[in-house]
Amino acid sequence: MSASEEALHLTATDLRMATFRLARRLRCARAADSMSDAQLAVLATLRMHGRRTISALAEHERVTAPSMTSTVDGLEKQGFVARTPDEEDRRRVQVDITEAGTEIVVETIRRRDELLADMLRELDYTEVELETLRAASELMRRVTDR
């Protein structure tokens, strides 16, 4: 294995472990205990990309349509999303996030960012170390976006 191939694999291992541990830790922070990861993921998608059909949501979250129907049922019962029949294609149902749903997403994001900021603050990271984390975040973003 070449030197750069070895660096690639060592980096992958380090980053994989660090990523899973940090995600696990941050996932505990949420705005409502009743909100599951699956529901939160749908709300975050709707907030970012606007109204979506059940099929589009299912594809984006990589679950089946019946599974997404169930998740949207739960969100609708809690008043976090609203279904609207599509007038152009009446097989379709458009799903919109409500104000209450938006609040939940915003508050959950705020709590997670606050938790992470607290953890970073406690470690007294220097400006250079924070810049390293931000540069790495951008490199990680390019990995998932590619």
Place this chain on the structure above:
Amino acid sequence: MSASEEALHLTATDLRMATFRLARRLRCARAADSMSDAQLAVLATLRMHGRRTISALAEHERVTAPSMTSTVDGLEKQGFVARTPDEEDRRRVQVDITEAGTEIVVETIRRRDELLADMLRELDYTEVELETLRAASELMRRVTDR
């Protein structure tokens, strides 16, 4: 807000988003489709730390004891862990990972690292960029370990 406080929060937001997205992407890679995240987490803990009681596993994974009983039931049925009564304190049950269980963990880790290494390779990251990712991984590890 001071300049460093602002840097702290910007870093937290960037890192939170990058971490969740990458974890979500890597979580798809596993050695067996029948293996759930909950089961895999227990196997990884047992492989790293050795035999553990149901209570210790429940506390480590931050779930209730009945929930851990159910997860261990599933792993035992598949032959990935074995229960042994504790002779010193007969209320307790020790859980050990089996050879088959170890293989599943090792193979899942291998696939995730390979997937991430492939993604990094495709982006033609420089040695400096890989070093940034490794340095960030260490900074992230200190966050979760603290």
Place this chain on the structure above:
DNA sequence: TATTGTTATACTCTATAACTATA
């Protein structure tokens, strides 16, 4: 009495198969 683990019960998320309504 307190602790360890299990069983009972219920809710959510997941899947596949079958169904309805619409294109």
Place this chain on the structure above:
DNA sequence: TATAGTTATAGAGTATAACAATA
């Protein structure tokens, strides 16, 4: 015929409450 969504059904993971066995 094909597509969008739902319903039916089943299995796993989660929880709380109640229980048995043991310390």
